[in-house]
Amino acid sequence: MASIHLNDVSVDFVLYQGSARSLKKTLLRSSTSGALKHDAHHRITVKALNNLSLTLEHGDRIGLIGGNGAGKTTLLRVLAGVYEPTGGRIRVEGRVTPLFDLGLGLDMDASGYDNIRMRAAYFGIDRDEIERKMEDIAAFTELGDYLDLPVRTYSAGMTLRLAFAAATAVDPEILLMDEWIAVSDVQFLEKAQRRAEGFVNRSSIMVVASHVESVLQRLCNKLLWLERGSIVRIGPVDEVLAAYHNHTSHTVTGNGTGVAESAP
Numbered sequence: 001m002a003s004i005h006l007n008d009v010s011v012d013f014v015l016y017q018g019s020a021r022s023l024k025k026t027l028l029r030s031s032t033s034g035a036l037k038h039d040a041h042h043r044i045t046v047k048a049l050n051n052l053s054l055t056l057e058h059g060d061r062i063g064l065i066g067g068n069g070a071g072k073t074t075l076l077r078v079l080a081g082v083y084e085p086t087g088g089r090i091r092v093e094g095r096v097t098p099l100f101d102l103g104l105g106l107d108m109d110a111s112g113y114d115n116i117r118m119r120a121a122y123f124g125i126d127r128d129e130i131e132r133k134m135e136d137i138a139a140f141t142e143l144g145d146y147l148d149l150p151v152r153t154y155s156a157g158m159t160l161r162l163a164f165a166a167a168t169a170v171d172p173e174i175l176l177m178d179e180w181i182a183v184s185d186v187q188f189l190e191k192a193q194r195r196a197e198g199f200v201n202r203s204s205i206m207v208v209a210s211h212v213e214s215v216l217q218r219l220c221n222k223l224l225w226l227e228r229g230s231i232v233r234i235g236p237v238d239e240v241l242a243a244y245h246n247h248t249s250h251t252v253t254g255n256g257t258g259v260a261e262s263a264p
């Protein structure tokens, strides 16, 4: 059974830019950044996630909401293992399929077919099983003979088709999505959405970050509201949305998030 445990997880990004003082002032004027701090080396850091503790279990369909810079994408990347927490512990049990940063892990010198095989092997899928599925996966990409050629010969749209097909070759236990599906090719978008929708139903845990409420209402059974890297509220979709609306309609002054700024 899939599960995710976050215990006091933090992610700090160090900002290396020239004038730390003016940079900090600029960021503090912005309503959208995570909390800014000095680290032990007097560097300015952005606290993108701030001591997050959270348990997700089988059946959880979690929508992440919050203003720009709240930490949604950072949290997804931590769950995907793209970022290591800079503090705290994370334990993920189950096969994770991130449907973002799709190009990560593609071998540009290998063929499309071999990339699909490598992805399956990475997940421990039997060679025979993936060969049985290959015809369907290849048909899904509509890349035809290009699947025999190195990926570096593909256009951006073709690479995305392959990356999406390779990522979804194996049924996910834990499905992670940023803004549902970001594909610009309209015809492929419809196919990709149908495929992802099937995955949402078959996955054990799903986490999606989105600003689109109809997407959250359709896909999720819980919402997690983040601001400045901290959890404001987690609970049933309608309840959290009502609190979020109430908060945003009352936030007419201040930093735009209604959350106190860190000390300048």
Ligand SMILES: Nc1ncnc2c1ncn2[C@@H]1O[C@H](COP(=O)(O)OP(=O)(O)OP(=O)(O)O)[C@@H](O)[C@H]1O
Residues within 6 Å of the ligand: 013, 014, 032, 033, 034, 035, 046, 047, 048, 066, 067, 068, 069, 070, 071, 072, 073, 074, 075
């Ligand atoms: N690679 C990075 N380097 C420095 N700061 C970063 C980096 N990635 C994110 N941040 C900062 O971390 C904070 C959280 O960003 P994140 O992208 O997780 O927010 P988000 O909730 O996904 O925002 P949005 O809704 O605008 O996509 C922001 O202040 C952002 O500026």
